[in-house]
Amino acid sequence: MIRPIMTFVATTVLVLSAAELIAHDEFRIIGTVTKRQETAINVKTKEGKTISIALNKQTLISRDKKKVNSTELKTGHYVVVDALGDSEADLLALEVRLVPPPGAAAAPK
Amino acid sequence: MTTDKDLQPQELPSARKLAQASGIALLVATGVLVTVVLPAEYGVDPLGTGATLGLVALSTASAPEAVEAPAGVALVPVQDGAVSHYPAAFNFDSRQFVLGPYEFVEYKYHLQRGASMFFSWTTSSDVVHDFHGDPDGAQSGSSQSFDKQPRRRADGGFTAPFSGIHGWFWENPGGETITVKVTTAGFYTAAHEFRYDGTRQPRQIRALDTLAVSDNEKESAQ
Numbered sequence: 001m002i003r004p005i006m007t008f009v010a011t012t013v014l015v016l017s018a019a020e021l022i023a024h025d026e027f028r029i030i031g032t033v034t035k036r037q038e039t040a041i042n043v044k045t046k047e048g049k050t051i052s053i054a055l056n057k058q059t060l061i062s063r064d065k066k067k068v069n070s071t072e073l074k075t076g077h078y079v080v081v082d083a084l085g086d087s088e089a090d091l092l093a094l095e096v097r098l099v100p101p102p103g104a105a106a107a108p109k
Numbered sequence: 110m111t112t113d114k115d116l117q118p119q120e121l122p123s124a125r126k127l128a129q130a131s132g133i134a135l136l137v138a139t140g141v142l143v144t145v146v147l148p149a150e151y152g153v154d155p156l157g158t159g160a161t162l163g164l165v166a167l168s169t170a171s172a173p174e175a176v177e178a179p180a181g182v183a184l185v186p187v188q189d190g191a192v193s194h195y196p197a198a199f200n201f202d203s204r205q206f207v208l209g210p211y212e213f214v215e216y217k218y219h220l221q222r223g224a225s226m227f228f229s230w231t232t233s234s235d236v237v238h239d240f241h242g243d244p245d246g247a248q249s250g251s252s253q254s255f256d257k258q259p260r261r262r263a264d265g266g267f268t269a270p271f272s273g274i275h276g277w278f279w280e281n282p283g284g285e286t287i288t289v290k291v292t293t294a295g296f297y298t299a300a301h302e303f304r305y306d307g308t309r310q311p312r313q314i315r316a317l318d319t320l321a322v323s324d325n326e327k328e329s330a331q
Contacts, residue, residue, distance in 0.1 A: 028305040030211050046209065080211045088307075102210040102284040 027091060029053060029081040032101070036075050041096070043081060053083050053091045063098040072098065184296040185221045193225065198317040201294040208236075208281035208289065213305045217243075217276030218297035218314075220269035226295020230277065231262040234287040240267075242275035267295075274301060 029051050035042035044050045061070045073079070078101035085091035122130075144158040186193035206214045220226065240256040240263070253270070256263070269275055279289045300312040 025307055027307045028211075028213065030209075030305075097211075099211060100284050102286075104284055 025085065027083050027085060027088060029079075029083060029088075029091070031079070033073065033075050033077045033079055036073060041073065041079075041081075041093075043079060046102075049088075051088050051091065053081055053093045055093050055096070059093045060095040061098070062095060068098070078102075078104075181298060183221055184224050184298055186223045186225070186296065188223075193223070195224070195296050199226075199294055199296050200298070200314045200316055201292075201320070202300060202312075202314045203292040204290070204312070206279065206289045206291075208279065208287050210284045210286065211281060213237075213278060213280035214289070215276065215278045215301075215303040216291065216312075217274040217301050217303075218293065218295070219274050219299040219301075220272070220295070220297045222269055222272045224296040225266060225268045226275075226293050226297055227266050228291065228293040228295075229262070229264040230289060230291040232279070232287055232289045234261070234285065235259075235282060236261065236287060236289065237278075237280040237282050238263075239278040240276070241278065242269065242271065242273050244271045244273040247273065276300075 029043050029045065031043040031045040031051075033041050034044045034050060039056070040052055040054050042050050042052050055070075059070075061068050061073050063072070073096055077098050080097040080099050081091075081093050082095045082097075083091040083093045144156055182197050184195050184197060184199075186195055188194075202218075204216060206216070208214060218226065238257060238260070239254055241252045241254045243252045255267070255275075267275065277291070281287045297314065300314050301309060302312050303309045
């Protein structure tokens with residue numbers, strides 16, 4: 001009897017989670033990368049807030065409107081992150097743009 | 110006390126039973142999805158359960174651009190030859206937005222189908238812009254673009270092709286702070302501001318009777 005119940009619970013969670021994945025608001029986070037991990041980055045905004053944003057295989061990393069390798073995203077870079085989530089505490093990056101920091105002339109190389 | 114019976118492995122359910130349980134789980138999950146999740150998250154309410162349970166309002170609150178039609182007199186035009194008549198006077202508005210590096214703002218008015226407005230906007234530097242509209246009750250991603258040609262200013266008139274919110278997306282593409290100024294007059298009934306950080310605020314529009322009237326006698330005496 002336990003197995004059918006577990007199957008029921010697992011399937012329910014799976015279907016509802018799939019729906020949740022596409023049910024989020026859009027956020028733009030602008031700032032400096034302070035921590036770079038394989039599946040997340042921390043970005044410090046101009047207001048001094050540090051926001052953690054998840055990355056996945058679909059996250060586009062770009063510079064000058066061109067896709068670049070994800071290894072080019074490093075600590076210290078100034079970035080514009082367009083992300084989806086319920087709040088700033090729960091964000092998944094759709095695109096991370098490497099941009100020049102305010103006042104600078106060119107994107108980081 | 111442990112007996113031999115306790116130590117015997119339990120019989121595994123048959124493939125048929127597993128398939129049956131999975132099918133029931135899928136049905137229940139789909140039921141929850143259709144009756145609760147879709148109305149609450151997207152305002153999609155095929156069975157009417159969202160309206161009954163008050164879940165549709167949740168989707169309006171979370172969708173970044175979905176805005177309910179404002180209460181009060183709907184400024185719907187009635188065409189009479191070359192003239193459009195409205196049930197009330199037009200409104201006007203003037204705003205200035207300061208956009209830090211890479212920030213964006215959306216500013217939109219609610220207009221009924223066929224209602225008109227005039228506008229002028231200018232920016233202090235290059236800007237990415239998109240003049241567009243979102244129909245009432247539509248979900249995110251259903252907006253219609255009217256103009257996104259590169260420009261630093263625009264002066265024009267607009268007649269809404271559908272009832273909904275219509276206005277501009279302005280994005281600062283560079284590393285310097287820029288300013289956008291917009292002035293409008295028209296038969297709109299509400300204004301909304303959406304910022305890059307996910308915040309949204311209704312903005313006050315001005316009624317025609319708040320406009321100072323020029324004094325002919327004073328003007329003649331000068």
